[in-house]
């Protein structure tokens with residue numbers, strides 16, 4: 001990605017494009033740039049091995065399911081968890097008021113954090129991102145700093161506590177999703193505060209935000225990170241001095257805390273990456289329903305990709321008809337695509353207002369879990385393999401073991417991999433990960449002129465069939481024949 005275009009795109013605009021490059025010679029002076037550079041402590045090493053995550057969108061919007069009184073909000077609200085912003089001819093009269101009173105009925109009888117955590121564990125998730133407070137401002141913990149929280153609903157407990165306990169007990173790390181922007185907070189200002197009155201109001205809002213974030217850290221010391229959201233409005237963007245101080249304070253308060261790139265921007269308004277292209281946070285947090293084109297474009301930054309199952313809509317969406325929902329095969333493919341580029345893949349679940357997962361989600365969790373269990377060593381801790389990409393599927397590597405997750409099985413059952421001609425490590429043995437069956441490996445130097453690669457063929461057993469992707473596990477070792485020797489033999 002060209003650094004200059006990244007800079008121009010990032011300033012004052014919406015989300016910066018992820019994968020921006022590092023510092024360069026004509027760096028601008030920046031006072032509110034990154035507070036951390038690539039970390040290699042235990043928390044970030046764990047992050048790199050999460051592989052698969054679960055996103056949970058749960059809140060009062062889950063009661064609505066993107067509709068009200070049988071009327072769909074599909075064309076009138078940007079996404080199911082945005083239903084409060086429903087406008088246009090389909091919006092019910094007095095809708096915002098109705099929504100703002102929904103918390104009085106928020107008492108999900110089937111909410112069972114232990115069940116969710118077990119399901120996530122069975123799916124193979126190693127971290128969870130939980131919506132502690134979405135854009136509507138409703139806090140799922142009993143915050144001391146706003147009345148609009150779970151303790152005012154009929155639900156008799158602290159959902160954030162229950163989630164943190166249940167997932168932590170399963171060995172799943174917890175990240176707290178937190179929206180800065182709040183639609184109906186009287187202190188919130190969207191534009192850059194101008195009048196003294198607006199400045200005073202927004203200052204109160206900033207203090208409130210800081211209080212809530214510190215409160216979350218203090219109440220839930222087990223939480224490993226923040227997944228910040230709603231940080232795009234000009235008011236927050238203009239608060240770069242405050243947000244810089246805030247990030248420092250959060251990191252001091254909780255050493256090891258992982259914070260994505262969506263918390264803040266520099267003083268030029270560049271978000272995710274500062275105006276010189278340096279990452280603002282511990283990992284790239286801009287890969288939302290999109291994926292990097294190549295490993296190289298990531299410049300070695302850590303990243304995750306969060307994905308909804310329907311095209312958009314993260315909170316419960318009762319009616320999926322007419323929408324393509326990603327299948328287990330889609331999710332497995334996206335997971336391995338992310339792993340082949342050193343990223344984590346986070347799949348979203350939007351339980352209904354009673355706290356029940358939808359049947360499609362239950363099924364997906366089971367199917368993805370079965371696949372991930374059977375192929376775990378190719379998913380984690382395996383990482384990017386420094387080899388040409390393969391059209392057959394995705395490569396991951398762990399030391400001397402190379403994995404090819406095969407999504408496109410060749411019709412002739414010859415899985416051909418390109419390896420640089422001067423590689424000191426090449427595939428020497430292969431087997432099917434699923435059953436250990438040994439596969440023949442042949443060196444196939446097909447000898448293209450000027451081709452920097454040589455090729456290794458893994459012969460897939462014609463008798464082996466499966467209805468999902470499968471993994472070929474290869475031992476890497478010293479090549480027994482070099483391309484030159486093959487040439488000599490042929491001449």
Ligand code: JFZ
Pocket residue numbers: 015079081082229230286287288306314
């Ligand atoms: C945000 C929220 O507005 C949304 O409701 C949901 O919680 C999602 C996970 O996060 O939506 C975004 C934020 C950033 C981008 C897109 C949607 N982005 O970077 O393209």
